[in-house]
Amino acid sequence: MPLVSMKDMLNKAKAEGYAVGQFNLNNLEFTQAILQAAEEEKSPVICGVSEGAARYMGGFKTVVAMVKALMDDYNITVPVAIHLDHGSSFEKCVEAIHAGFTSVMIDGSHHPLEENIAITKQVVAVAHALGVSVEAELGRIGGQEDDLVVDEAEAAYAIPAECKELVESTGVDCFAPALGSVHGPYKGEPNLGFDRMKEIDELVGIPLVLHGGTGIPTADIKKAIEFGHAKINVNTENQISSAAAVRETLAAKPNEYDPRKYLGPARDAIKETVKGKMREFGSSNKA
Numbered sequence: 398m399p400l401v402s403m404k405d406m407l408n409k410a411k412a413e414g415y416a417v418g419q420f421n422l423n424n425l426e427f428t429q430a431i432l433q434a435a436e437e438e439k440s441p442v443i444c445g446v447s448e449g450a451a452r453y454m455g456g457f458k459t460v461v462a463m464v465k466a467l468m469d470d471y472n473i474t475v476p477v478a479i480h481l482d483h484g485s486s487f488e489k490c491v492e493a494i495h496a497g498f499t500s501v502m503i504d505g506s507h508h509p510l511e512e513n514i515a516i517t518k519q520v521v522a523v524a525h526a527l528g529v530s531v532e533a534e535l536g537r538i539g540g541q542e543d544d545l546v547v548d549e550a551e552a553a554y555a556i557p558a559e560c561k562e563l564v565e566s567t568g569v570d571c572f573a574p575a576l577g578s579v580h581g582p583y584k585g586e587p588n589l590g591f592d593r594m595k596e597i598d599e600l601v602g603i604p605l606v607l608h609g610g611t612g613i614p615t616a617d618i619k620k621a622i623e624f625g626h627a628k629i630n631v632n633t634e635n636q637i638s639s640a641a642a643v644r645e646t647l648a649a650k651p652n653e654y655d656p657r658k659y660l661g662p663a664r665d666a667i668k669e670t671v672k673g674k675m676r677e678f679g680s681s682n683k684a
Contacts, residue, residue, distance in 0.1 A: 398468065400461075402530035403478045403500040403628070404570045406441040407604040410627035415679030416618075418610070419443035419480060420671055421632035422460060423450050426639070426660050430667035432467055435475050438672050440680040442475065443500070445482040445630060448489060457481075457496035465497075475684035478530070482630070490520045494529050502532040506575070510535075510559050517567040525568070532606055532628075533567060535560055536575025554590055561600040571628055573606035589617055591624060598625030606630065611637075615677055622679065631674055638670045639663035 403417075410417050420431045422444050435442035444464055451457050464479055480500040481493040490501040503520040505513030517533045524531045536555030555574035564572055574597050577589040598605060604627035610618070611634040618629065642662040646653065653659060675681045 398474055398477070400465065400468075400479055400497070400499045401476050402528060402570075403443055403480060403532070404530040406443075406476050406478065407530075407571050407627045410441075410680065410683070411604045411625060413683070414622060415683060416607075416622045416627050416629045417441050417443055417680050418671070418674050418678050419445040419482070419606075419628055419630040420635060420674075421445040421447065421450065421482060421630070422454070422464075423632075423636065424454065425463065426664040427635065427667055428463055428467055429471075430635075430664045431671055432464070432471055432473055432477065434668045434671035434675065435477065435684075436471060436473050437668075438675045438681040439475060439684045440675040440682070441477075441684050442675075442680075443478045443480050443628065445480050445632070446493075446498075447482045448485060451493075457493050457498065461497035480530075480532070483534075484520070487516055487519045491523055494524060494527060498529065500530040500532070500570075502534070502573070504534050506534040506536060510563065514563055514566045517563065517569060521568050530570040531567075532571045532573060533563060533569045534573040534575070534606075534608075535563055554593060555597065557593060557596045557600055560597045564601040564603060569603070571604040571606050572601055573608055576607075589613070589621065591620055594621065594624045594626075601625075604628060610634075610674070618677060629674075629678055631671075634674070635667045635670050638666040642666035 422428045446460050454460050478500045479498050481498050483504045484490040484501050490503050503517050505516045521531050536553050560574050576594050605625040606628040607621050607626045608630045610629040610631040643659050646659040646662050
């Protein structure tokens with residue numbers, strides 16, 4: 398099955414009241430685990446790739462080739478999108494699109510609203526001409542994403558009227574308003590702004606995206622889905638589970654040196670984590 402954009406899968410998820418997980422690729426084992434989990438759960442899936450992770454793996458073209466080859470080798474039959482996570486510029490988004498990404502996020506949230514709108518419109522013009530979906534962001538989501546660090550105290554909630562203006566002005570396919578979630582582990586209890594979330598959902602009418610899906614209680618996840626979130630991003634939880642599996646394996650066998658013997662258990666741990674998230678998000682058996 399060929400790679401697809403996020404647009405149809407997210408519109409379907411929003412209409413039917415579930416969310417599709419974006420699970421970030423960090424290496425071969427993450428990619429194997431995420432695709433296998435999606436197929437076993439019969440769930441649509443979004444393979445998220447940050448610019449830093451793409452560099453680590455060799456580049457955008459390498460990542461796309463790896464995903465496509467694994468989909469063929471594993472006979473993947475569920476919808477799969479490959480999405481640039483937190484694209485830093487128009488140029489990087491275009492580079493990813495030309496490499497074969499089927500979806501991109503342009504993160505202009507650190508710019509003034511007018512500049513965010515302008516750069517997002519540029520990306521949408523190129524992406525939509527090629528059938529590629531676009532995600533935008535407004536507000537400041539706390540935590541760390543690649544080399545970008547936003548202190549949780551400095552994180553800023555998105556303003557509903559500005560969200561409406563950005564979505565209507567740009568024609569993006571999905572939208573990530575900052576509403577209290579963070580990238581990475583939470584320092585305290587998650588505190589999502591549900592009142593503002595509900596207001597933004599009613600104003601923009603397109604699928605919302607929840608960044609920092611690790612560590613949010615299931616009840617809050619369900620509420621976020623109820624208030625328009627059709628895409629939930631998860632990376633840290635997979636990284637933690639895979640690292641724990643490696644530590645456990647090497648602690649039990651300190652003389653082990655074959656990477657397959659400790660990365661295999663890490664892959665299995667990621668797969669189980671992803672399958673659990675798909676069930677939590679309600680996307681299992683929705684492919």
